[in-house]
Amino acid sequence: MDDKQYSKELSTKEAAELLNVKVTTIHKYVKEGKLTPSNEASWHIDNRKYFYEADLLRLKKELEKPGYTTGDVAKILNLHTVTISQYVAKGLLKAEKHIYKGRELNFISKEEFDRFSKKYLGKKRAEKKEFYDKDLETAWFQRFANQDGMEARILIEDYEPVLVTKSGLRITINEIEGNGYLPQTLIVDHGYVSKKGYATFAFSYQDKIDYPLYDFIEICYSHLGPKNMKLGLEESILTLEIKPYVFPDNLLNEKIVDLLNLHLKEGSITPSRKGIYIDSDHEILTFAVPSSLKKKVKQASDEKNITMEELLADIVSNYFNDGN
Structure with missing residues (x-):
């Protein structure tokens, strides 16, 4: 006998609460074949759909992320996703590939995120002069x-x-x-x-x-x-x-x-x-740039927690220090 017959049945509303989604999302899962009503043959007579709790728990496990995505980490640390991907590529942040919602993505475990964020934020606090x-x-x-x-x-x-x-x-x-x-x-x-x-x-x-x-x-x-x-x-x-x-x-x-x-x-x-x-021995250097470039400079300076003037001064200084 199918084990599901011993499983508790939940209404659509209860299923949504268990999965922490909207009722419309449950209907979407049914349409996509991710969920099958326990009363599939008679739901139009019953005037409502029911779902086996075992099916819902299985789907809940499938929907759970196996860690943080690079996008999650970028959002938490207020960085660009590309920056996080570069850390992964350099081996500074360890990630493992998992299939999630039909896509192969890099995921970072909670332990690895805690290790990296502590080291990264501490180092950045020092570099950003948060003294x-x-x-x-x-x-x-x-x-x-x-x-x-x-x-x-x-x-x-x-x-x-x-x-x-x-x-x-x-x-x-x-x-x-x-x-x-x-x-x-x-x-x-x-x-x-x-x-x-x-x-x-x-x-x-x-x-x-x-x-x-x-x-x-x-x-x-x-x-x-x-x-x-x-x-x-x-x-x-x-x-x-x-x-x-x-x-x-x-x-x-x-x-x-x-x-x-x-x-x-x-x-x-x-x-x-x-x-x-x-x-200081600083002198004023003034020049004009397109507004789109100015926005990028502003974004970059905000990420580094410095002024646009300081960022541009660093860029010019690095250019000549590199022997260009």
């Missing part, structure tokens, strides 16, 4: 101390900020206050500096809480504010960009000034009567 958490009022390389005088500083490990004490203890950002650590330098929300360009410094990342350049970054937090700074970490190279500013002499000791001159990549450092003036 300041406004909600927690904490920033990379900010100094802290507890009531016993134990010093600590926020460092970066696996592209994630973590508070590292002088004794080597690691404390997550969300647990800093609960462990009794208070910031030693306040982050001030200054207005935007209107002058164009940034002075750029690049130096190797150091996992030492007493690294002098981290002290300079803190000085920038207090006197320039995060709005006038960019801070990114990529391949163990820390890049600091700051808007033009005159730092009073008493803020920068000779050791810090020497280090800044050593690691300056773009801009200038000039002693003056007012203090140490750090300036």
Whole structure:
């Protein structure tokens, strides 16, 4: 005897609820041959259709995706599908082919998606210079101390900020206050500096809480504010960009000034009567493009979380750095 005869029968409405679809979709499945009413010979007499629960559960399993599609991942991470496909092609994101709704598609398992998104988002946060958490009022390389005088500083490990004490203890950002650590330098929300360009410094990342350049970054937090700074970490190279500013002499000791001159990549450092003036060397370059191209530039800059001006400057810089 057919096992379906022992299966519970559901109405069309109940079938739709089980599959989490509309009633019209159930009718569509019947028309496509994906579902057969249990009362197929008499439904016009019964004036309604019924379906075996076993058939519905079988179809539900067939309709379930065997993971995330590249389109799903692109939507979640706010990226273009082509970008995700490139990650798959390079082996950075593992995918397996499955037949789904009659098509062979790449699917990413939940475990693989979790692994990739954690690594990708952490790396992108670093590359996009998301160094300041406004909600927690904490920033990379900010100094802290507890009531016993134990010093600590926020460092970066696996592209994630973590508070590292002088004794080597690691404390997550969300647990800093609960462990009794208070910031030693306040982050001030200054207005935007209107002058164009940034002075750029690049130096190797150091996992030492007493690294002098981290002290300079803190000085920038207090006197320039995060709005006038960019801070990114990529391949163990820390890049600091700051808007033009005159730092009073008493803020920068000779050791810090020497280090800044050593690691300056773009801009200038000039002693003056007012203090140490750090300036950009940027000049305005203006040109016109078709509106369709401007839209593409805007989309690309939004994906990278930078301005169109910054994106175009990077493109021009890369063009000449590649020897063209």
